Amino acid sequence: MTTMQPLKYKKRTLLQCTVLLISALMIAHGVSRGELETVWNKAVNICLECIGLG
Amino acid sequence: MNNAVKRKLIQIAAFGFTNSHIGNFAGGKLYTGKWKQFCNPGLNCYSCPAATLACPIGAMQAVAGSMQYNFSFYVVGFLLAVGVLLGRFVCGWLCPFGLVQELLYKIPSRKYRLRKLFTYMKYGILVVFVFVLPIAATNYMGMGKPAFCQYICPSGTLFGGIPMTAAHPELRTATGFLFGLKISILILTILACVFIFRFFCKTLCPLGAIYGLLNKISIYHLEVDRQSCIKCGQCAHTCKMDVDPTTAPNSAECIRCGACAASCPKQAIRLGFTSLGPVQK
Structure with a gap:
């Protein structure tokens, strides 16, 4: 049964792990340099562009 | 349900x-x-x-x-x-x-x-x-x-x-x-x-x-069991995102709604985090 060749299956798993690792590092870097605060500041004030006035 | x-x-x-x-x-x-x-x-x-x-x-x-x-x-x-x-x-x-x-x-x-x-x-x-x-x-x-x-x-x-x-x-x-x-x-x-x-x-x-x-590499994915599939085309006909799961199971358009799997008369389509595994020889 099945759908994936062994090499493709291994490559896919490796790619998934690599992207997850990169994304974790990116989130950690973004949080450490204060991006959360920038997002929060934008999100708690009325975004005039978002509502079509900006 | x-x-x-x-x-x-x-x-x-x-x-x-x-x-x-x-x-x-x-x-x-x-x-x-x-x-x-x-x-x-x-x-x-x-x-x-x-x-x-x-x-x-x-x-x-x-x-x-x-x-x-x-x-x-x-x-x-x-x-x-x-x-x-x-x-x-x-x-x-x-x-x-x-x-x-x-x-x-x-x-x-x-x-x-x-x-x-x-x-x-x-x-x-x-x-x-x-x-x-x-x-x-x-x-x-x-x-x-x-x-x-x-x-x-x-x-x-x-x-x-x-x-x-x-x-x-x-x-x-x-x-x-x-x-x-x-x-x-x-x-x-x-x-x-x-x-x-x-x-x-x-x-x-x-x-x-x-x-x-x-979608092409996501862990949650769709697989088609080729041995069970009878190529009836029911899955492609059911899909409202216009995807044929048998030819493009990981299409960028597939929203993983599961309508194709539910419609398959042979239960040949499955969605999940785990894979059916590599081809058995």
Whole structure:
């Protein structure tokens, strides 16, 4: 049964792990340099562009 | 409980969680708690009075267009993580605007399929309006504007623009050409969604474009058991996203709704985190 060749299956798993690792590092870097605060500041004030006035 | 009912309940629960501050509609206020620093996996305007979380597309543009940064590692990393884990499962099961579009499609009318060419538009919108314009079109202080939110996003107009201008007379006086443009896009999107299943997801959504690209490698995926498949074509016929799971199980258009798996007479299609495994020789 099945759908994936062994090499493709291994490559896919490796790619998934690599992207997850990169994304974790990116989130950690973004949080450490204060991006959360920038997002929060934008999100708690009325975004005039978002509502079509900006 | 069948798959369609289960999905609808989860969509409603996700909509409720991401828009839990209903009381804010009365005064046109926004929720300002700490949850707002975290991104919602689906498209949900953070200028909606009820919104609990930040819109990832809005947040990405806000960080990239700010004076301090040109790129959001936090938001892009978040979208990569969610995308590689779930792919477009987010669109099919968790996105508030996806639920709205599906409800619009329930309005009785003649239904149409969309030409595949139009599905590539969302990639152009992602590159131009989400990545390039917020960084390139800056003012004298180096600040860019969230171009997708400003010129296109019908979700923002529906959940943010209309409630906010209704609650604040001073905002109504500021409405002009841009507001008219966004209202026009919203009306066209609503009309198109009545006739075409998830028109916005298929053609305009930059978040769908990101998750669609990651659908190819996402851990939550779709597989077809070739030995059980009798090639009856029922799955492709059932799919409202115009995907043939037997030829493109990880298509960028598949929102993992599971309608194909439910329709398969041989149970040859499955969705899940674990794989059927490599080919046995």
